[in-house]
Amino acid sequence: MRAFAVEYRRLFHEYYGDNPPWDCWFCKEPIMETGQSGQSLIRHHIDGDQYNNDPENLVPAHRSCHNKGHARPNSVMSDEGRARVSAARKAYIAAHYEEICQHLDDVRILTVKAR
Ligand SMILES: [Zn+2]
Ligand SMILES: [Zn+2]
Numbered sequence: 577m578r579a580f581a582v583e584y585r586r587l588f589h590e591y592y593g594d595n596p597p598w599d600c601w602f603c604k605e606p607i608m609e610t611g612q613s614g615q616s617l618i619r620h621h622i623d624g625d626q627y628n629n630d631p632e633n634l635v636p637a638h639r640s641c642h643n644k645g646h647a648r649p650n651s652v653m654s655d656e657g658r659a660r661v662s663a664a665r666k667a668y669i670a671a672h673y674e675e676i677c678q679h680l681d682d683v684r685i686l687t688v689k690a691r
Contacts, residue, residue, distance in 0.1 A: 598636035614640035
């Protein structure tokens with residue numbers, strides 16, 4: 577699933593640039609940093625559809641605003657969007673099955689080694 581993350585990250589920075597500030601979609605205030613703090617950047621899909629990477633759907637948000645926004649699960653995502661996500665997920669898994677299994681093996685190996 578890493579391929580998606582890379583794809584929407586790349587597109588996000590194509591649309592909005594590599595450097596802060598970005599304007600939060602929820603509160604409209606500037607986002608000044610990336611990282612793990614509540615004020616840091618999250619790349620948010622408005623309709624919840626990770627495959628819909630249009631600039632109208634892929635927007636910047638503060639981590640804290642984003643968490644509040646997602647406290648209402650599925651409320652923003654249409655039935656059509658949900659169906660598209662699950663269909664696209666199935667297609668992706670079918671197309672990348674061996675790669676995903678390989679990745680799971682890597683994770684398992686790393687986990688075993690870490691002990
Ligand atoms: Zn915000
Ligand atoms: Zn989101």
